Amino acid sequence: MSRTTIHDIARELKTSAATVSRALNDHPSISTATKESIRKAAQRLNYRQNRTASSLRSGKTFVVGVIVPSVQISFFGSVIHGIEQVIKNQGYNVLLFQTNEQYEDEVQGVQTLLQSNVDGIIASISKETIKYDHFLEVKHRNIPLVLFDRSIDELEVPAVVIDDYKGAFMATEHLIQQGYKRIAHISGPQHIRIFHERLRGYVDALKAYGHQVDGDLITYGKLSIDSGRACTQHLLRLAHPPDAIFAVEDFSALGALQVIKESPWSQPGQIGLVGFANEAFSAYITPSLTTIDQQTALMGQEAATIFMNLRQEESNPTGPPQKIVLEPTLVVRQSSLKRQETID
Amino acid sequence: MSRTTIHDIARELKTSAATVSRALNDHPSISTATKESIRKAAQRLNYRQNRTASSLRSGKTFVVGVIVPSVQISFFGSVIHGIEQVIKNQGYNVLLFQTNEQYEDEVQGVQTLLQSNVDGIIASISKETIKYDHFLEVKHRNIPLVLFDRSIDELEVPAVVIDDYKGAFMATEHLIQQGYKRIAHISGPQHIRIFHERLRGYVDALKAYGHQVDGDLITYGKLSIDSGRACTQHLLRLAHPPDAIFAVEDFSALGALQVIKESPWSQPGQIGLVGFANEAFSAYITPSLTTIDQQTALMGQEAATIFMNLRQEESNPTGPPQKIVLEPTLVVRQSSLKRQETID
DNA sequence: CTGAAAGCGCTTACAG
């Protein structure tokens, strides 16, 4: 019942384990006839390569570690999908680590992936992370590291992001063009670049259209439904409340929408709302959520492709790390459309 | 720059690799003093165990393979979360494989996981799968295999499911109690047990309440928004259309809801709707979707716990495989509430 | 085109 090894095949065919190994790996110096008979024997004996042994010897595991806050956020699920598409064809697999947005889990994840000898790591950092030693270790060990979406400039590693500034600008511009006058922003943790960029895009769009930037209308949330609720409650209680909200991501926007719907004096249609991320639920809520699409599958594919290229280079830092910036798209749905006020 | 090994530590402390290995694994026969100094040296030299080498020698990888149709379905994301919670504490990690509901991908996934020497596999089968040889091989190799949700009785392996019959009965009963008279069912592939069970629950609830079971009102879909749309269009075009629909899962229900909303002569509130799974979006669509909750996190935890127990047994089949059946819960939201007809 | 031999970095009976 114990598993077939290359030695079993070698014995069967009266050849050597080396030849069997070469044949199964399609090594050019093995004759076609030999390869053929070895392959047949392998199949007959139900041979399966022992990847662990192969990895130990060759130094390659064909495993890519993927670190994300949570697969339950459809954005990350979708990116993982894109990653898998690309690497599967090259014989790679995904070893998954969820951080639950916790710094400690992220550190532990990196350690585990290092111990597992992954051939590379593709990651999006947790919102709690403000120290990067664990990622620096990856870099110093010359293990290909690619960040996506939530990247960290100071790490100086390749990254795939969308143009968050531009996306935020478009979102805000859209609200302005709809005729909203006091546009608030629910932002996110500023140490993560993308959230800061979105804030910048918001501010610059207001300025570009001659709107005043009012610090009271900018709140800092935590990227969750509950946080979106809290921020919105705060905004609606202002002496001079907003007539529109641009939320830094869709979960915050969803929280905002809930509060808006519950509040008697602020129905949807009166308060414009735009999110960011085009989460799975965003098209189906009511009103459906106007948001910024991030080309998630493409983001995953690009990150995986960078890894594939990096993998060969082997520690020759050829200039600054590659950075791919994808174009955001505005997806207009109902939540941002301004209702005609003539009814009142 | 090459990685520290136990030999490096041994040399440093003038002891043997065997002792270093034992000390780092907290072997009882090593003195506390020795352990202490070895641990310190390991830390100082930034030692990280090479899991590949450890696995090859010990035969354990501390990796659990998880096979699911797609992490983008929040149900599966949530179960994976539950699995990770349990196994992380025991030092295990998740090697992820998505099948995209394709039989070929599932077979390939199993092969890869076998080659990777995973210590066990936790899986939910693809809807396209009707042959199970790949899973039989796992079983025959004595690798712990646990199925969840979409399980296969004939494989005779442990499984965690919810009581799908009961959930479907509850869903249908709820619609009956709301006063709906012609309740349709959008079902799923019948070779997967849970979908057949849900159909049974639907039929039996109708019978239990003296409703007629009308074959015209039962359609067989493919578990997707589009499929739900198609089935619903078909149902609404019947000479004698339904006044309520119980959908086999939430994506089908979402498709149904879209068609209902688009159709001028069948607004929500007139056509009752219940789904199954309590997907992430279900609470937020309008009308919010009444559905059956499946205790996803618990399902993952239970599956992981079974694996943990199985792992020790080592091929002594002690009676029939364990089967855990979780209780479903009816989550009543707006989509199933019957509007008073007095308005007309 | 093929084989013998070394070795990847651990773990673990066996011996003391």
Add this chain to the structure above:
DNA sequence: CTGAAAGCGCTTACAG
């Protein structure tokens, strides 16, 4: 309590 030695199943220079 500690060490020497074998070996997990591969891959790969080296030699022919």
